[in-house]
Amino acid sequence: ETGVTQTPRHLVMGMTNKKSLKCEQHLGHNAMYWYKQSAKKPLELMFVYNFKEQTENNSVPSRFSPECPNSSHLFLHLHTLQPEDSALYLCASSQDSRINYGYTFGSGTRLTVV
Amino acid sequence: KQEVTQIPAALSVPEGENLVLNCSFTDSAIYNLQWFRQDPGKGLTSLLLIQSSQREQTSGRLNASLDKSSGRSTLYIAASQPGDSATYLCAVKIAPGYSTLTFGKGTMLLVSP
Numbered sequence: 095e096t097g098v099t100q101t102p103r104h105l106v107m108g109m110t111n112k113k114s115l116k117c118e119q120h121l122g123h124n125a126m127y128w129y130k131q132s133a134k135k136p137l138e139l140m141f142v143y144n145f146k147e148q149t150e151n152n153s154v155p156s157r158f159s160p161e162c163p164n165s166s167h168l169f170l171h172l173h174t175l176q177p178e179d180s181a182l183y184l185c186a187s188s189q190d191s192r193i194n195y196g197y198t199f200g201s202g203t204r205l206t207v208v
Numbered sequence: 209k210q211e212v213t214q215i216p217a218a219l220s221v222p223e224g225e226n227l228v229l230n231c232s233f234t235d236s237a238i239y240n241l242q243w244f245r246q247d248p249g250k251g252l253t254s255l256l257l258i259q260s261s262q263r264e265q266t267s268g269r270l271n272a273s274l275d276k277s278s279g280r281s282t283l284y285i286a287a288s289q290p291g292d293s294a295t296y297l298c299a300v301k302i303a304p305g306y307s308t309l310t311f312g313k314g315t316m317l318l319v320s321p
Contacts, residue, residue, distance in 0.1 A: 098251070136212065137252075137297065137311040150308065184251055192304070195240070199251030 097121045098200035100185050106206045107175065115170040115203045117185030123198070125191035126168040128160060131182040131202070143168060144191040175207045210235045214298055214312035221288055222320055229283040229315045231298030236279045239304050243272050243283050244297040246314070252297060256283070288319045 098119045107113050117126065128140040142150035143162040157179075159171040168185055185200040211234045221227055231241070240259045244252040256265045256272040258281070264273040271284040285292060295316045299309040 100251075134313070136313050137299075137309075139308050142308075152308070182249075186251075195242070195254075195257045197242075197252075197254060197309075199244075199253070201249070201251045204249070 098185055098187055098198050100183075100200035100203050102203060103201065104204045104206075106208060107172070108208055109175060109177070111175075112171070112173040114172065115183055115185075115205075117168040117170075117200055119166055119185075119187040119198070119200075121187060121198060123187035123189055124165050125188045126162060126165070127186040127188075127191075127197075128168065128170055129184040129186065131184055133181075137184070140170075142191050149191060172205075175205075177207050180205055180207045210238075210300060210302055210310045212298055212300055212310050212312035214296075214315050216315060217313065218316040218318075220318045220320065223288060223290060225288050225319075226284070226286050227288055227317070229285070229296050229298075229317070231281040231283070231312055233279045233281075233300050233310075235302070236276050238276060238300045238302055240301050241272075241274055241281050242299045242301075242309070243270075243281075244299065246295045246297060248294075255296075285317075288317075290319050290321050293317055293319050 101116045125144045130138045139152050140154045141160040161169040182202045184202045188197045213232045215230045242257045243255045258265050258274045269286040274281045295314040297314045299311045
């Protein structure tokens with residue numbers, strides 16, 4: 095593990111289900127990120143939190159809802175997803191989103207929507 | 209809108225070869241460029257970071273160069289090993305304090321024994 099832990103590692107859900115992805119880091123970082131990695135497409139930034147405040151929402155559909163209760167934890171709540179939402183969801187952290195290096199990524203949650 | 213392209217999409221080489229991975233970006237006004245490695249089913253590991261004022265960075269058998277004016281970066285891997293097999297991703301940051309990294313699709317490298 096890299097210091098950023100994501101659970102679950104794999105998730106299969108129906109389009110009407112509600113589920114949550116969890117990300118946890120104890121690196122003392124203050125910024126946390128959600129990225130989506132789809133097959134054949136570049137990694138896409140979804141959300142950024144810096145010191146628990148959301149600083150970026152990259153035009154993500156409302157069926158994805160992030161939550162950052164503290165600097166160590168980040169959640170992605172999922173509801174009424176579509177099959178095209180199937181992807182690898184990566185969480186990352188860094189000291190501060192205004193600092194331009196030092197990203198640590200988790201191993202990801204492989205999501206399949208059926 | 210910044211776009212990052214990586215060529216080739218896949219590369220297969222025998223062990224011991226020196227190789228070059230290419231990254232190009234459409235807007236030369238970048239703040240920095242990073243190379244990452246991703247193993248199958250895993251997250252990303254940062255390899256090298258080049259600030260816009262730098263020309264190259266080296267770490268062990270890896271050397272990354274940056275030519276900002278032409279919108280290009282290369283990652284040179286010397287004496288490749290099977291353990292180097294992974295997908296290599298290039299990402300650019302467009303401005304300080306702006307957190308978005310724009311990624312390429314990656315080059316999948318296979319080094320055979």
